[in-house]
Amino acid sequence: MTVRISDDAVAIACGADAVAAAFMAAGVAVERVSSWGMQWLEPLVDIDGVGFGPVSADQVADIINGKASSLGRIADHPFIATQTRLTFARAGKTRPLSLDDYYATEGWLGLAKAREMGAQATIDTVIASGLRGRGGAGFPAGIKWQTVARANGNQKYIVCNADEGDSATFADRMVMEGDPFMLIEGMAIAGFAVGANKGYVYIRSEYPHAIAKMEAAIKLSAHLVAPFVVEVRVGAGAYVCGEETSLLNSLEGKRGEVRAKPPLPALEGLFGKPTIVNNVLTLAAVPWILTHGGDAYAAYGAGRSKGTMPIQIAGNVKHGGLYEVAFGITLGELVNDIGGGTASGRPVRCVQVGGPLGAYLPPAQFHLPLDYEAFAAADALVGHAGITVFDDTVDMAQMARFAMEFCAIESCGKCTPCRLGSTRGVETIDQIIAGKNVEANLALLADLSETMKFGSLCALGGFTPYPVMSAIKHFPEDFR
Ligand SMILES: Cc1cc2nc3c(=O)[nH]c(=O)nc-3n(C[C@H](O)[C@H](O)[C@H](O)COP(=O)(O)O)c2cc1C
């Protein structure tokens, strides 16, 4: 009997350590593995492929004695069986820090392939895959790599953006905690492709488990990726430090303030040297792409959104967790079929996709396919693909206020539309909520939003109008 229990932060927070200890106290060996991503079932116990969950320590004896009812085979659970897991292929199955497990599941094949085919062919493969940046902007990864490869400079860097500040997102954390060698391999491939011998993983301090796993994995795999060297850097947890130039300032030991572009980080990035800044999920997709080919990856997806996206379903939802699927699935399928509707059992009133800068969308928009272009056409954002679900008790005027206040608190202060506009925006929404000069203040808020949208230096100030104005557009009754 092999008992597997995740040591992912969510499983631990739900009591997985106590459950593992109860099995071991009963003389049963336990393997601590990565998480399947079915967070509503944590602590999830996997015994020879059959699942039990959520399990508490006092149920362990019944499970051992065959008296507990199971969830059936985990691989057949609809939440798992309907996914296309490329990046999360090992999730739930392997021990995060086991090089043996990693080797046994296609580990290091991508790096070997890259070294065999050469740097330019590696870049060409990433271009052919159509892989776009998973951090938010959706910029083609291969084009960025090509720019860095062609840039002059004897020192180049790979920076992995693991700041993961968006609400409802946790896929980067799951990669780092559950499959850290995959990320290191992706970074080493990037380093090989562009001629960079040094990589940094910038992780927020709120991710202690991810930091520990990455540091351990870097030590264990140093000889495999040499001469490429990877180091972890811990950020203090400012949302704006996820913005790439702000992140670079923070990495250099400076205040996390956004830099004006140009110059692009690809040409003048960390310490003024050509630098790839890529999200965890972007780099984590690369080993699969190199192993299976760019065309195999591009065969998944819709339109110009190629491949799969690890979607994170959270908020007031019945089945919260990580769901990896090809682009093109509709929002309604994700929220209602996969997510199972709200945890409260009340009707879904809206979802926010893409973190705090994403639009609030009503069920009338649930036909939207997950696709960068389709979302942009609806004034919405795929971003890092976090979905926050709200039921019909949500007050959308308060949510608009929250979005504006978030910007006011997190603004780096460099440009006026964001620094001052967000504070004036909160005051204006407060007036509307108080019922004072509502129509005039709504017009003022629309005007202010236009100024922030077009006048801000980065997307923090530039995209905050999207949640604010979408709340007013789709839920006008909450403002009047
Ligand atoms: C305010 C703000 C916060 C951001 N936070 C993150 C983040 O936490 N993680 C991330 O990968 N990208 C974040 N981004 C996007 C990055 O600036 C950048 O586009 C990304 O790291 C590039 O990697 P990619 O091409 O692989 O997505 C943020 C952007 C803005 C404007």
Ligand code: SF4
């Ligand atoms: S938009 Fe906001 S966060 Fe971005 S540079 Fe301007 S002040 Fe800084």
